[in-house]
Amino acid sequence: MKTLKKKIESSFDNIKVNIADKTMVILIDKNSIVSILSFLKNMGYQHLALISCVDLIKEKQFEIVYILSAYMENDQEFTGKETRNIIIKTRITRDKPNFMTVMDIFENAEPYEREIHELFGINFQGHPRLTPLFLELEYKTPPFRKDFDTRKFVNKFFEDIPAVD
Amino acid sequence: MRELELYFGPQHLGMVGNFSITLKVEGDRIKKADANPGYLHRGFEKLMECRTWMQNFPLVCRINVVEPDHIELIYAMGVEKLSGIEVPLRGKFIRSIYCELARVGSHLFGLWAYSNMLGFDTVAQWAMYHRDLVLDLFEELTGARVYHIYLRPGGVRRDFPQGFEDKMIHTLHSIGGKVPDYNATFFENRLFEKRAKGVGTLTRENAVKWGAVGHAMRATGMQYDIRKIEPYAAYDQVEWDVPTRQDGDAYSRLLAIRDEMIESVHMIFKLIDKMPRKGDVCTKTPNPLKWKIPAGDAYVRCESSRGELGLYIVSDGGDKPYRVHFRTPSYSHGLTILEKVLVGESIADVGNIMISLYVVAPEIDR
Numbered sequence: 001m002k003t004l005k006k007k008i009e010s011s012f013d014n015i016k017v018n019i020a021d022k023t024m025v026i027l028i029d030k031n032s033i034v035s036i037l038s039f040l041k042n043m044g045y046q047h048l049a050l051i052s053c054v055d056l057i058k059e060k061q062f063e064i065v066y067i068l069s070a071y072m073e074n075d076q077e078f079t080g081k082e083t084r085n086i087i088i089k090t091r092i093t094r095d096k097p098n099f100m101t102v103m104d105i106f107e108n109a110e111p112y113e114r115e116i117h118e119l120f121g122i123n124f125q126g127h128p129r130l131t132p133l134f135l136e137l138e139y140k141t142p143p144f145r146k147d148f149d150t151r152k153f154v155n156k157f158f159e160d161i162p163a164v165d
Numbered sequence: 166m167r168e169l170e171l172y173f174g175p176q177h178l179g180m181v182g183n184f185s186i187t188l189k190v191e192g193d194r195i196k197k198a199d200a201n202p203g204y205l206h207r208g209f210e211k212l213m214e215c216r217t218w219m220q221n222f223p224l225v226c227r228i229n230v231v232e233p234d235h236i237e238l239i240y241a242m243g244v245e246k247l248s249g250i251e252v253p254l255r256g257k258f259i260r261s262i263y264c265e266l267a268r269v270g271s272h273l274f275g276l277w278a279y280s281n282m283l284g285f286d287t288v289a290q291w292a293m294y295h296r297d298l299v300l301d302l303f304e305e306l307t308g309a310r311v312y313h314i315y316l317r318p319g320g321v322r323r324d325f326p327q328g329f330e331d332k333m334i335h336t337l338h339s340i341g342g343k344v345p346d347y348n349a350t351f352f353e354n355r356l357f358e359k360r361a362k363g364v365g366t367l368t369r370e371n372a373v374k375w376g377a378v379g380h381a382m383r384a385t386g387m388q389y390d391i392r393k394i395e396p397y398a399a400y401d402q403v404e405w406d407v408p409t410r411q412d413g414d415a416y417s418r419l420l421a422i423r424d425e426m427i428e429s430v431h432m433i434f435k436l437i438d439k440m441p442r443k444g445d446v447c448t449k450t451p452n453p454l455k456w457k458i459p460a461g462d463a464y465v466r467c468e469s470s471r472g473e474l475g476l477y478i479v480s481d482g483g484d485k486p487y488r489v490h491f492r493t494p495s496y497s498h499g500l501t502i503l504e505k506v507l508v509g510e511s512i513a514d515v516g517n518i519m520i521s522l523y524v525v526a527p528e529i530d531r
Contacts, residue, residue, distance in 0.1 A: 021246075022395065023464060046373055049466070050492040052477045065477060067464050067492070071373055071382075071389055084394060087464055108376035111500035134206040134530055144211055 023085045030090045051112035057146040060094045101127040119144035179516040182526035198507040206530040219453035234267035235469035237316045243478040244318040246463040255444040256320030261399040265429045270299035271470040288351045320447030361416035365518035376497040379472020380421045385413040391468035403435040415521035471523045499524040
């Protein structure tokens with residue numbers, strides 16, 4: 001894991017790598033996300049476990065989080081001692097959020113990006129199918145953002161429904 | 166031949182759960198499949214941001230209706246990792262036993278759904294009955310049958326009741342005694358072999374490419390199990406095997422499930438033997454109403470009966486989580502793999518493939 005850290009630090013600029021408690025955390029600029037993901041995939045981290053998004057409303061940014069881990073290459077020489085999770089974080093601005101898709105590298109990124117597009121309103125350029133996934137209605141503010149007032153929405157929504165006679 | 170659009174579910178007889186697939190068919194061959202989730206979206210992740218750390222336990226267990234226990238475990242593990250709480254040894258053993266029991270119960274439920282789908286009603290009734298015996302154990306241990314809310318950060322809610330181990334061994338022996346019957350009527354049955362062999366095949370390359378986990382991965386020959394890779398609870402304390410199969414079709418997946426169930430039962434016996442007889446089951450945690458967790462984020466994962474279950478959890482130093490995101494195994498199974506594997510199969514095998522991949526709708530929608 002430490003050799004991997006050195007390799008990453010030598011091949012990318014503007015990067016912070018941290019290893020703590022079985023996990024490697026990488027902070028990287030948003031433009032290098034595709035290259036670092038394909039780099040790590042070639043290093044054997046082939047399993048994209050999760051793409052998540054955190055709304056940092058105080059800093060007016062979204063944090064996009066990719067979590068990678070490794071399938072084993074050789075079934076026999078497998079020990080539980082090695083660090084195997086990598087968390088990659090990048091930040092984009094909160095107004096007019098645009099980002100690029102990573103579907104070319106990981107095919108199972110498709111539903112995750114669709115979900116983030118729907119719940120946070122982030123536009124993934126190059127994604128072939130950014131259609132609604134879970135929600136029935138369309139919302140002015142995407143519902144998982146922190147400035148979406150759930151209580152206000154519920155009060156308004158259910159008052160607008162006429163009572164049944 | 167004319168191409169037709171067919172809505173498979175959520176009201177379809179061949180569909181288990183609130184899930185729908187839009188199929189493009191030509192004759193009875195599937196040309197294209199679009200998974201259509203969202204019938205069970207309850208917004209748990211948003212709801213959890215408005216509730217305190219402890220209040221979230223009754224919510225998380227409802228994310229997966231069939232096996233709530235692993236979701237409880239993963240949330241407890243996430244909170245422990247953020248706040249740095251250690252679990253006492255006896256608590257760890259109880260957690261492992263509890264999760265293995267849940268795995269047996271969940272696999273029996275899956276066996277019910279699968280055999281019912283193929284028309285093996287007898288096997289389905291047996292599986293449901295045996296699951297009920299497991300639920301009886303849970304009722305004695307936790308007071309509830311389905312949603313147990315038994316785990317908590319720092320350990321488990323209470324110790325085993327008196328004589329519980331003996332009762333558990335007795336129940337598991339009576340389930341295990343039925344394995345030859347299950348084999349004769351189902352697993353070695355020619356009809357099952359004909360329906361399941363070569364159906365929904367997932368090669369090793371595709372499984373890696375599409376992010377398969379759990380028994381779907383193990384059915385392609387890879388010993389991928391989080392309990393071995395990152396041992397949590399007490400899984401590193403006993404010896405056990407990861408059963409695998411080679412072919413990657415529905416048949417191998419079902420056999421992998423059966424072997425896993427048998428291995429789980431053996432593991433429970435070993436865990437009971439090795440468990441410390443006395444000791445705390447839970448570390449003391451602060452007052453839940455005033456509990457603040459230091460800022461930070463963590464990713465934890467465990468092996469649920471469907472595969473790798475993960476949780477990305479962020480705290481901003483307050484008394485509520487800032488963001489939680491569950492990585493559920495059915496998510497990539499149901500939305501990526503199912504869409505790709507269904508192409509070229511016949512309509513009659515949609516439910517067959519879907520249940521052999523263990524797709525559960527509430528886990529996808531959350």
